[in-house]
Amino acid sequence: MPSNPSVDFDAIVIGAGFAGMAMVHRLNRDGFSVQGFETGADVGGTWYWNRYPGARCDVPSLQYSYQFSEELQQEWEWSEHYAPQPEILRYANHVAERFDLRRFFRFNTAVTLAEFDEANGHWKITAADGSVTRAHYLITAVGCLSAANTPDIPGLNTFAGQLVHTGHWPDEGVAMEGKRVGVIGTGSSAVQAIPIIAEEAEHLTVFQRTATYTVPAHNRPLAPEEAQEVKRDYKGFREFCSSKPGAYGMLPNMQSALEVSDAERQQIYEKAWQAGGIPFSGSFYDITYDLKANDTAQAFFHGKIREIVKNPETARKLLPKHRFGVKRLCVDTNYYETFNRANVALVDLTEEPIERITEAGIRTTAATYELDILVLATGFDALTGPLLRIDIRGAGGTRLRDVWAHGAETYLGVSVAGFPNMFILSGPGSPSVLTNMVVSIEQHVGWVADCLHYLRAQGLQRIEADAAAQQAWGEELVAMVAGSIIATGNSWYTGANIPGKPRRFMVHVDYPGYVKRCAEVAADGYRGFKLAGG
Numbered sequence: 001m002p003s004n005p006s007v008d009f010d011a012i013v014i015g016a017g018f019a020g021m022a023m024v025h026r027l028n029r030d031g032f033s034v035q036g037f038e039t040g041a042d043v044g045g046t047w048y049w050n051r052y053p054g055a056r057c058d059v060p061s062l063q064y065s066y067q068f069s070e071e072l073q074q075e076w077e078w079s080e081h082y083a084p085q086p087e088i089l090r091y092a093n094h095v096a097e098r099f100d101l102r103r104f105f106r107f108n109t110a111v112t113l114a115e116f117d118e119a120n121g122h123w124k125i126t127a128a129d130g131s132v133t134r135a136h137y138l139i140t141a142v143g144c145l146s147a148a149n150t151p152d153i154p155g156l157n158t159f160a161g162q163l164v165h166t167g168h169w170p171d172e173g174v175a176m177e178g179k180r181v182g183v184i185g186t187g188s189s190a191v192q193a194i195p196i197i198a199e200e201a202e203h204l205t206v207f208q209r210t211a212t213y214t215v216p217a218h219n220r221p222l223a224p225e226e227a228q229e230v231k232r233d234y235k236g237f238r239e240f241c242s243s244k245p246g247a248y249g250m251l252p253n254m255q256s257a258l259e260v261s262d263a264e265r266q267q268i269y270e271k272a273w274q275a276g277g278i279p280f281s282g283s284f285y286d287i288t289y290d291l292k293a294n295d296t297a298q299a300f301f302h303g304k305i306r307e308i309v310k311n312p313e314t315a316r317k318l319l320p321k322h323r324f325g326v327k328r329l330c331v332d333t334n335y336y337e338t339f340n341r342a343n344v345a346l347v348d349l350t351e352e353p354i355e356r357i358t359e360a361g362i363r364t365t366a367a368t369y370e371l372d373i374l375v376l377a378t379g380f381d382a383l384t385g386p387l388l389r390i391d392i393r394g395a396g397g398t399r400l401r402d403v404w405a406h407g408a409e410t411y412l413g414v415s416v417a418g419f420p421n422m423f424i425l426s427g428p429g430s431p432s433v434l435t436n437m438v439v440s441i442e443q444h445v446g447w448v449a450d451c452l453h454y455l456r457a458q459g460l461q462r463i464e465a466d467a468a469a470q471q472a473w474g475e476e477l478v479a480m481v482a483g484s485i486i487a488t489g490n491s492w493y494t495g496a497n498i499p500g501k502p503r504r505f506m507v508h509v510d511y512p513g514y515v516k517r518c519a520e521v522a523a524d525g526y527r528g529f530k531l532a533g534g
């Protein structure tokens, strides 16, 4: 039962991915009534939707998992260092069953409209089926990478073959055998899918707009001893990981790429390449800050690509032209090697842009490519997309779409001025996508739950970000990344992948600093928030 009889529930949670599941669990445990909504038919979020071949996490599974239950983290056994999507989805299902979470969600039910009812101080939520639900608090757990981006290419709807998006991969799979397949995009999803599609399809054409930086995963079965070692002191391991900037347990090399000899630098890069995965970006502390240091990382990649890819023309096209660190580092298994296969071709869209998609395939300015299957690996309208696809109206009917017309503004990435009693999990302005996300999700879940306890204990009815605190937060975020490589490039971190989207770097880059700040704000009576009612 909600504590206030004018609402159906204390809280509404939108989304049943890792964030939504953890949130409903915590609220229920703490005595708040909660209703969840989920567009999909079941739990899992990212891991429910992204069933494309090769999908897997690129944070080690022993880290990419919940820590809210010691029993859960002790009992679950990961089979691989980086678990594949079916295993992560099994894990999400296991969590849902173990903690009896499905009962809190209405599945196959997308929320389309969320209105703050000023007179009553609560949220009125309308779903696509027309149902209306009222709750005191609105908590969005809609994900950062859940609004699939379908590019506006002329003729896309005329394609007569099978059209699929990696972010909405059909459950029954896509039969590639004997087929001519085209993949548009070369980001993280494409890099995982391409080597496997190449093995299955008769022919694969990769349409590349931006050559990508990707490091080998060197994925492997997870040795029971390795898991045991972590499980002996899982709490300590989690603390170690959470003390790092991305909540990711790696120890960056604190040397500058410029202070070592050429031979030593090469050796350090080579060692990181052989170890594989995201820790490559910590080969030297300054490769994502100092332009000259950054040049050495780019040169290393160029050398690797030329070494791996046999056809010099293909290798040339695969050389990334943007700076290392501007975009998310991809992690692959045999990506560059795949371009040595006789059944794989690479089309550089900067040299021959797509003119249109036809019934038969893709026509570029230089040639026509006939296809049976077209895979859009074109990513997501990141961070703001999933929120803005809902019509969210705050105090006085103000639309979030209008408030964010020039870029997302939040306080702590969790609250927006003018949108009382609304909390965003992993919102723009929080560390979100630059972390091991399960960790930062749990931090948000805990912070929001603690906040609701505080409000209840103080007899307060309303909380919202103070506009001045929000503005200061935005300025702080900008100052944090001033002059850095990551904030200046064309990436989805800045909204550059979506035509017309306001360009703004939307991520906090220091997870431990962020956690400390959130704790201080709470300890200081929710400094920077306007609290009312009682």
Ligand SMILES: Cc1cc2nc3c(=O)[nH]c(=O)nc-3n(C[C@H](O)[C@H](O)[C@H](O)COP(=O)(O)OP(=O)(O)OC[C@H]3O[C@@H](n4cnc5c(N)ncnc54)[C@H](O)[C@@H]3O)c2cc1C
Binding pocket: 014, 015, 016, 017, 018, 019, 020, 037, 038, 039, 040, 044, 045, 046, 047, 048, 050, 055, 056, 057, 058, 059, 064, 109, 110, 111, 112, 141, 142, 143, 144, 145, 146, 189, 386, 389, 390, 426, 435, 436, 437, 438, 441
């Ligand atoms: C292919 C891929 C690989 C990834 N790998 C990693 C990794 O290795 N490490 C890492 O840290 N992160 C990774 N991520 C990021 C990943 O999204 C997060 O780790 C995490 O799963 C996010 O959980 P979430 O619950 O916040 O959001 P999601 O898992 O995206 O769940 C959000 C849910 O909200 C639902 N929803 C959205 N809008 C509505 C609406 N209007 N009404 C009802 N329901 C709605 C969606 O259907 C979705 O199920 C990856 C992302 C992708 C796409």
